[in-house]
Amino acid sequence: MSADQSEGPLAGVPAEPGVGKPDAILVADGVIRRFGGLTAVEVDHLEVQRGVITALIGPNGAGKTTFFNLVTAFDHPDTGQFVFDGRPLGRLPAHKVARRGMVRTFQLTKALSRLTVLDNMKLGATGQRGERFLPALLPLLWREQDREIEQRALDLLARFQLDKMAGEFAGTLSGGQRKLLEMARALMVEPKMVLLDEPMAGVNPVLTQSLLTHVRDLRDLGMTVLFVEHDMDVVYDISDWVVVMAEGRIIAEGPPRVIGANPAVIDAYLGAHHDAPTTDAEEQRRLDDAEAVIEAEAGARPKGRR
Amino acid sequence: MNWGGIVENALRAAVGDFAAVFALAAIGLNVHFGYTGLLNFGQVGFMAVGAYGIAVAVTYLGLSMWVGLAVGLGASVVLALLLGLPTLRLRADYLAIVTIAAAEIIRLTFRSVSLRRYTGGSSGLTRFADEFYAVNPLSRGDYGFGPFVFSHRQTWVLVVAWLTVAVVSVMVLVLMRSPWGRVLKSIREDEEAARSLGKNVYWYKMQSLAFGGIIGSLAGFVLAISTQSVQPDTYSSAVTFFAYVVLILGGTARVLGPVVGSMIFWMLLSLTDNVLRAAVREGHIPAAIMSGVQVGQVRFMLVGLGLILLLVYRSQGIFGDRREIELDVR
Amino acid sequence: MHLRILAVLATALFLSMVPGVPAAAQESGGGEESVRGTITDGDGEPVEGVDIIVETLDGEEVGVATTGPDGSYELELPGPGEYRATIDQETLDELELELRNPDRATLEFPVRPGQSRPLLFPLGESTRSISGTFVRALQLLVEGVKFGLIIAMCAVGLSLIFGTTGLVNFAHGELVTFGALAAWIANVLLGLHFVPATVVGVLAGGLAGAALDKGLWRPLRRRGTGLIALLVISIGLGLLVRYIFLYQFGGRTRPYAQYVAQRAISLGPITIAPKDIVSILVSLAVLAAVGIALQRTQAGKAMRAVADNPDLASSSGIDVERVILLVWAFGGGLAALGGTLLGLTEQVSWQMGYQLLLLMFAGVILGGLGTAYGALVGSFVVGVFLQTSTLVISPELKNVGALLILILILLVRPQGILGQAERVG
Structure with a gap:
């Protein structure tokens, strides 16, 4: 892949938020979700290109999982709508969305x-x-x-x-095997699009490689992949397009290398007062630091009791 | 103390009508709780609508008892819909509260003075199952062997009751090995995962509630027909708790769990009851500590205690495999 | 851990074997027992065609007596023992008559061998026809306020326990009964006046709550026992304890030694017994104190913080286990006070708390499960609704109405009045 230009179907698509794609399988329009006074998601327009791997990144609390929930109808937006494969989803319940060919996995694996x-x-x-x-x-x-x-x-x-x-x-099964099982199980639905919520979280490095291969396989089999990930190496490695969320909004999108150099993205992760990182390793370290803090806060967030 | 008689009674209790009634009630609960993870604490409500379905159809509406069976089954489906519609989308503990409340509503309604004309108020209704005994193919006399000798009427009830248990158990066996059963079990494990795979979780929960409820109403039929009477206070929440003990004793999510559990449960209750009664009668236990009336109360204490001990120490039941339960702790 | 749970259970069983209040003998003897009486209206004229239903305390119906042209009735009983007689409200309604004291529609009484037991069902002038619906509604409203406050007091603990531990405590009703019984023992058996006896009851309730947490629930939490299993255990515990109460206390309802029969005083259009006024005032004062304590004191803030979000509270340095223990003690004490006040108006019985349990749930769910203030508001609404609903429905069905409302609320607004919608995922 070239440094700042995407290849394949997304060649020539400008790297700006809400940009139109040549063949979008999923389109989000004016999607807003509020919890009490907090606006968790506010996406004006987003298109996801068919047949490629799109990564959704952003600091924790950026609304990525909430956005996933909205797309897959596990939660419903206050306003706005989604169009999947040319048909509006409306208020379709989650199981019908899945049957339309859009299957998700979960951040905390749900092996039965x-x-x-x-x-x-x-x-x-x-x-x-x-x-x-x-x-x-x-x-x-x-x-x-x-x-x-x-x-x-x-x-x-x-x-x-x-x-x-x-x-x-x-x-x-071990944690990594569960991730594999969940991905394989999603394929049993024969989906057109797979949404993976942090597929690499908590998986050891050896298994990560194997998981990456499988994700690439999905694309090669003609499926569209949208995944949430924190590990920037992974994102650079396999994604064809990256969408960045912060505070519920989409602040940037584009090919991975372009995104990696985008000052708005770095600000979102590290705060505006930091200098831009000099090296990838430096950036990774800072991201890890930022994430550790965010993770600690997220752990203290109320969880749905069941 | 007449140990022979006590043991004989215990063995008879293991195959008696109550054992069959509670086996059915617990099979229904097994479908709800064991396979689908639904916390139904109003199983007795399903039993009550089944029993009253027959009784009211025969005594008030003047219908045939066989039509009454259909009325009872229909009523239990309606009850499942009424319970399920508001609660199946909610957390499990809400279902527990609503079902226990619904069972209480049913009992209070049946015993209310204003419905006396239809339900007989607190005294209930009697003699509505003559048609059942009229088709008894057994001629007058006693049947059975060893301690298991019953009159021709009892034998007829027991044969039909246990046949029902057998048929229902086979149905549950087939269903739980089918893709339908697989969906129920997946809902028990994680309903969001099931939903993400395109399963209509709400609808399956409703089917489970209705199917288990129908089995509960079969338990009500057996109880009503065997005693030829319905009384509202027979159908108190304690019955549901008994059924839970039966289910957990035998092991949840096992086809024969409720059946074995019920037989053991009634055998144990009969044993303790009879031993205590004999001990009180023969003065082994001073009257100041326990009177004849209080023996009946000890039964409830034992059930409560049993429920606690089972869940604390052997939640897999007496035959279950501990490892399978430990998988539950995710 | 195992030992501790076993010790608690063993204590419970041991307590159940200690000789308790002698239960009235129910064994049959010779002689011919019966109940009899004469029903006359407010002017002393005999009333014909009123049904009196007699049953045993287990609810087994003995028979129905109907008054003759001279207003008298008699019914033979199967033997001596304890019975319950209920005057059929419906037959009274048809005659447009009403009991002078609607709370006395059901009487419980012992019958000695050979006794012909007279029963009194004094009729008054029908307030419904004479004083009009408005006054009646006002009267019921006051009763509803009294009852609602009692439910609220009992339910605060239920809600806070759920909020802090996730446990739906089906044995909470037994804490209510326990408090009322402890006060009864101090009052009647030990001869303490009702007021200090109430204090004893409240202390006993608080101790019982704390002991349950320390001896049973905390060890189970440590083991990581699932919430569903805990719920079922609480049901088993409730059943065990309830029948220990029955075993010890017997099936009768019993009054406290003081304030049994009080002449009601008139306050404008309504009549109310002084003890009910006191009950309302005490409840209001206690609930206000609870509200302020939750808002202002260190412990109260900690309780709300833990109920709101245990993880966050724990990470900000609150000793969650200590707070939970406090919640149990506090909830147990409040439930006990509620039980004692309930016993003051409706007498003490072994299952008074259990009968209140579903109403507490209704109140707590109405207000929003897990919130303290929600439980207060919700329970209050349930109590008022329960009493005023008897304007239109038969009093024996008022619980049915309340439980139906519970189901309807879940349908419309599952998070309750004060609760907030939960975030998915």
Whole structure:
């Protein structure tokens, strides 16, 4: 990839917030979400290009996860709307958004602990006849389909090197394996677009490489990927386009190298009074520092009780 | 103390009508709580609408008892919808509060003086199940072997009751191995994950509530038919708590858990009841400490204590695998 | 840890075996027992066609007696023991008659062997037809205020416990009963006057709350027991303790030694017993004090901080466990006071708190689960609603109305009046 210019479908697209894309699969328009007095998300316009990997970055509290929730209908905006694959999402419930072909993962992995790895996978398949109450009572009606699903699940598990674990409870998997499982499970839905919320968080470096490969594979299989990530190396490494959020707004977007040099982005992360970092390593260190502080605050934020 | 008689009674209790009733009630709870993770604390409400469905249909509306069964089943579905609509989108503990409140509403309504004409008020209704006994294929006499000898009427009730338990258990077995059951279990584990995979969580919870509720109303049928009476205060919240003990004792999310749990539960209750009664009668326990009336109260204390001890020390039930429960701590 | 939980349970069981208040014998004896009486209206004219329903304390119906042309009735009983008689409100309504004291529609009484027990159901002039709906509404409003304040007092602890620990405490009603019973023992068995006995009850309630936290809930929290499991444990605990109360105290309702029957005084259009005025004033004073304490004192601020956000409170140096212990003690004491005041007007029984539990939940949910002020407001509204609803619905169904409202609130505004919507994710 060149230093300041994007290649492929996004070649020639100017690096400015809200810029139009040649073939947008997801369009957000005037999306605002408030919690009490706090405006968590305020996105005037955002387009996500089909078939590429887009990274969503920004300091914690920038509204990235809230934005994810809004896109996937786990939460609804106060105003504004999303258009996915040419059709407005309106107030569609989350499960219908997923069935339209937009599947997400979660920041805290949601492996279904007391289901086997294989069952976790098979759950992801859509249009299962045996998921209706009455047909479920007659295995004859769904056994054939179930077998096909199982085969597809096993193939995917093999690709993610989880096939040996197929019969184990998902709760026995390590943190990294759970991330893999969650990604593989999302693929069972056969999505057009995958949203990954911090796919590399808490994963050891060895597994990170493997995860990165899988994310690239998704794009090569024709899927669109939008992911939230903090590790700038990862972002530079695999993303084709980067969107930067701060305080709920989109403050910049563009190819990774352009974004890395954008003073507004550096300000957002480090505060306006810092000098621009001299080296990548220096920047990384500062980002890590900033993040540690933000993380500590986030840990103290109220969590939904359940 | 007549140990032979006491043991015989305990064995009979393990296969008696109450064991069957609570097995059914707990199977319903297993669908709710064990498989879907729904905290239904109003299972007795489903039993009550089932039982009163028959009783009112026969005595007030003058319908056939068989139509009454349909009325009871219909009523339990309606109850599930009424309960589920407002609460299934909310946190689990809200469902617990609402269901326990709903069961209480049902009991108070059935026992209210203003509905006396339909429900018989606090005295309830009786003699509505003659049709059931009329189709008894067994001729007059006693049936069974060893301690398990019952009159032809009891035998008929027990055969039908346990057959119902068997059929329902097989249904649950098939369902929980199907993709439908897989969705329920995924909701128990993490409903947001299920939603993110395109499952209509709300609708599945509703189906689970209705299906388990229908099984609960079957328990109400068996109880009403076996005693030929319905009384509102039979259907107090304590019944739901009993069913929870039965379920957790046998092990949640196991098809046979509730059945085994119920048999053991009633055997243990019969044992303690009879031993205490005999001890009081024969003066082993001074009257100042325990009277005959108080023996009945000890039962409730034991159930409460059992619930605490089971959850603190063996939440996987007596046969369960501890490791599986530990996976729950995420 | 295990040992501690076992010790608590063993103590509970031991307490249940200590000989308690002798339960009235219910064994059957010889003789012919019956209840009888004569119903006359306010002018002393006999009333025909009124039903009196007699049942045992377990709720088993013995029979229904109907007054004859001379207003008299009689019903044979199966044997001596304790019974409950209820005058059928509906038959009274049809005759446009009303009890002089609507709280006395149900009587509980023992019957000795061979006794023919006379029952009194004095009728008054129907306030409904004579004094008009407005006065009646006013009267009910005052009763509702009294009841609502009592619920509020009991429910503050319930809400704060939920806020600080996430536990939905289904055994909270037993703290209410415990306080009332402790006060009753001090008052009737030990001969203390009602006022110091109330103090004893409140102290006992506070201690019980603290002991429960220290002996049971804190160890379970340490183990990382899930909230659902804790909820079920609280149900088991409630059941255990409730039946220990029944075992010890018997199934009867019993009055305190003082202020049993007070002549109601007239305040403008309404009549009210002095003890009810005192009850309202005491509740108001205590709740105001609670409000101020939560707002101003160090401990109160800490409680609200922990209820609001345990993690943040902990990271800002608050000793969360200590605050939780305080919440339990404080909630237990308030529940006990509520129980004692409730016992003052409605007498003391083994399940008085349990019967209040769902109303507390209704109040707490109405106000917003986890908030202290929400619980106050919500419970108050529930109490007032409960009493005034009897204007239009039969009093025996007033609880049904309140619980239906609870469900409706969840449908419309699940976070309650004062609660805030939760953030997803």
